[in-house]
Amino acid sequence: MNDLDGLVGDLLDRYNGDEQHPGDGGPGLLDRLDHLPLRTRQPPAGGHAPPGSRPPTSLEAVSWSERIKVEAIGLDMQLRGSARTQSWYRALKAIPPGAENADRVAEVTRTVSRWHGTVLTVLGLRGPSVHFRHALCLACGQRTVYGRADDDRPRAWCINDACEDGEAGQPARYEGTRLYLLTENRVS
Template sequence: MQSLDELVADLVDRYTGEKDHPGDGGPGLLHRLDTLGLRTRQPPDGGHAPPGSRPPTSLEAVSWSQRIKTEAIGLDMQLRKSARTQAWYRALKAIPPGAEAADRVGEVTSIVGRWHGTVLTVLGLRGPSVHFRMCLCLSCEQRTVYGRADDDRPRAWCINDACQDGDTGAPARYEGTRLYLLTRSRASDREPVTE
């Protein structure tokens, strides 16, 4: 897991990634979203591609970029307890020291990590997460578990804000043997699925 400083550096400066999942050292991820060319790749058989199967268009990427920048400016203002705004890149770079001063490093790392993951997914550098709709979270017993089945690091997490896993007080995360326990905890074993 990357630190808050490393996540911000990936978004703004250079995409270096982490030890197990290194980046390419190229421009920051938000710059890549802003300059992503229009993708118009057609299906190989000349037919129609199913909805959602094509890569994002540049307009969608720019929309995500603007949303993250706007949220970063707001978070920076909140951490500084100020009504004055800064440019988005300054606001992003000010978030780590602001989070430390406000004693909110864990919460802010989660927020910035979500932005980081969103950008990686939109750029196609990482696959999308999947809803494990038949599994109940082992902590809150809700159908709010999402996961990613990467070959080298399968993992899942609960998105229920009210979920509190053990001593951490944060929503549950599942890796290794704990992930195996989650997959055995199917919602259909406990209650009927109603849609």
């Protein structure tokens, strides 16, 4: 996983990725969300689409972009301890130093990593995660486990905020043999 500076750089400047999942060095991920090529809805077989029925961009992509920008402004305000807002771009750029000053780097990295992953999924650069509805988390015992079956690195994680796994106090993560144990832990 990238560090906080790398995640923010991928979102804003250039998508470089990390060692395991290199990016293409193209425009930042948020810029890609905002400037997707035109997408059209296909009319029913043999029918014609009425004029103006084709949206200029993917509404889902625009919605996610705006949501991340609003959350970035709010997070920046929290980290600075200020009621004043700044543009989303400046707010996102200010998050890494703000997290260091507030001594909240791990928490903020998880938040920005979630934004990063969401953008990759919306853009189709990564497959969506799936809910393991029949598996119980080994740490908290809840049915709150999601996973992704990437060819190079299958993994799963618990989304329960109250879940604490090990000394880190973070929700459980599953890879390798531990992922196998999780999939054997089913309830009827």
